[in-house]
Amino acid sequence: MSSGVWLAIVVSGVGTYAMRASFLAAAHRLAHVPPGVARLLRQIPPAALAALVVPALVRPEGQLHLLQPRLFAGVVAALVAWRTRNVGVTLVVGMAMLVALEAVWG
Amino acid sequence: MWSLSEARAGAVAVAPMLLGVVPFGLVAGAAPVAGGLGGWAALGLSTIVFAGASQLAAAEVLANGGSALAAVLVAWTINLRMVLYSASLGPYLRHERLARRLGAAYLLTDQAYALSIARWAGGGNPEARLSFYLGGAVVLWVAWQAATIAGVVLGGAVPAELPLDFAVPLVFLVLLVPLVTTRPAVAAAVIGGAGAVAAAQLGAGPLSIVIGAALGIASGAVVDALAERAGHRPDRTARE
Numbered sequence: 001m002s003s004g005v006w007l008a009i010v011v012s013g014v015g016t017y018a019m020r021a022s023f024l025a026a027a028h029r030l031a032h033v034p035p036g037v038a039r040l041l042r043q044i045p046p047a048a049l050a051a052l053v054v055p056a057l058v059r060p061e062g063q064l065h066l067l068q069p070r071l072f073a074g075v076v077a078a079l080v081a082w083r084t085r086n087v088g089v090t091l092v093v094g095m096a097m098l099v100a101l102e103a104v105w106g
Numbered sequence: 107m108w109s110l111s112e113a114r115a116g117a118v119a120v121a122p123m124l125l126g127v128v129p130f131g132l133v134a135g136a137a138p139v140a141g142g143l144g145g146w147a148a149l150g151l152s153t154i155v156f157a158g159a160s161q162l163a164a165a166e167v168l169a170n171g172g173s174a175l176a177a178v179l180v181a182w183t184i185n186l187r188m189v190l191y192s193a194s195l196g197p198y199l200r201h202e203r204l205a206r207r208l209g210a211a212y213l214l215t216d217q218a219y220a221l222s223i224a225r226w227a228g229g230g231n232p233e234a235r236l237s238f239y240l241g242g243a244v245v246l247w248v249a250w251q252a253a254t255i256a257g258v259v260l261g262g263a264v265p266a267e268l269p270l271d272f273a274v275p276l277v278f279l280v281l282l283v284p285l286v287t288t289r290p291a292v293a294a295a296v297i298g299g300a301g302a303v304a305a306a307q308l309g310a311g312p313l314s315i316v317i318g319a320a321l322g323i324a325s326g327a328v329v330d331a332l333a334e335r336a337g338h339r340p341d342r343t344a345r346e
Contacts, residue, residue, distance in 0.1 A: 005147055008174035010165055012155030013182035019188040021211035026202065027196035039327050044194040045223050046291040047185060047298035048324025049282040051315045052216065053298030055306055056275035063305055070272065079278050079282040087122040098269055102346040 069101035109237040116221065117243025123217050126273030127158075127246060128253045134161050135257020141169025144256035152254040156247070157215065160184040163312065183310040190319055192217040195239075197267055198226045210236060213243035220281045290330035298322020 033041065057074040060062060077094030084090065131152070138148035151161040160181040167177040191214055199207055222239045260313060286295045302318025310317055 004174040005143055005168050006150065008164060008177040009147065009150045009154055010166055011178045012160065013181045015178065016157055016160065016185045016188065017212060018156055019185055020192055022206055023192040024199060024207040024211045024307040025204065025266035027200035027207060030197055030200055033197050039330050040323055041157050041194055041331070042325040043290060043294040043326030044190050046282065046285045046295040047326060048190055048317045049220060049278050049285070050284065050295035050299035050322060051302035051318035053278045053282055054274045055302050055314065058303055059306055062305065074279065078279055078283055081280040081295065085284060087280045089272055089279060090280045091122055091125060091276050095272060097271050101268070
């Protein structure tokens with residue numbers, strides 16, 4: 001294995017750590033978060049989670065594709081998540097739906 | 107001040123997520139070996155980078171003979187969303203010492219972020235926040251390293267019948283659903299999701315998550331500002 005591989009691993013890790021630490025390191029200077037900044041920060045959880053979830057449901061193979069099991073299983077899982085707020089139940093129902101739909105679709 | 111019960115609560119909260127994390131870690135261990143980079147490179151990626159999607163992408167670039175620079179740029183691009191997580195969690199942990207915040211930063215992942223922000227936005231004792239975070243994040247770290255080692259050892263023997271990768275979006279879905287109860291949050295989620303899909307369709311590749319999130323944040327903020335100007339009470343969903 002070349003030293004270039006380790007260089008890539010270490011530099012990737014250092015940069016990723018810098019991103020993780022960025023605002024956590026500066027947090028003590030934020031005695032009072034300005035209202036405009038607080039408004040932006042409040043939007044991060046729904047925006048970031050949706051940006052992770054939605055592509056996984058509608059682009060499972062790297063192309064937009066709506067009529068496939070993952071979107072249907074995801075919608076059912078969303079309803080279960082809304083009714084139960086339970087990670088375990090949602091996982092079981094969502095995975096079972098996907099396995100069943102893939103068997104039918106296949 | 108450490109709270110053992112909060113640390114335990116964090117560990118319990120992260121437990122269902124391991125269903126998606128462990129198979130992902132097995133792949134993160136097996137892929138660099140299959141690509142000819144060796145088991146130590148897989149372990150190096152898991153301990154030094156500790157971010158699954160970027161590990162796989164960097165390993166693929168290197169295994170295909172790409173340059174170190176190309177691998178680094180791909181990994182950084184995929185992990186850019188960590189800046190958003192850091193900004194979102196920072197105000198909740200500003201009372202903690204710098205060394206602790208820097209330690210917490212190393213363990214920051216999608217899962218640790220999503221669990222913690224959901225818990226902290228609901229109130230509770232600020233002094234117990236870091237205990238909850240570490241309880242979940244440390245369990246996740248240990249599981250990730252163990253799964254990586256297992257992936258290195260087992261290699262291609264990882265079973266592929268069950269679509270366990272689907273557990274990853276399902277877990278984030280459970281955390282997303284309770285958030286979309288206000289108009290700004292609905293705008294942030296709808297535009298965030300649609301924006302990420304559109305960016306990916308247009309060829310943004312690993313940048314599409316951050317592009318979607320940025321569009322969602324901007325949309326949510328605009329809706330929030332308009333609602334406030336119209337005289338409604340501002341939303342209290344994730345207020346801090």
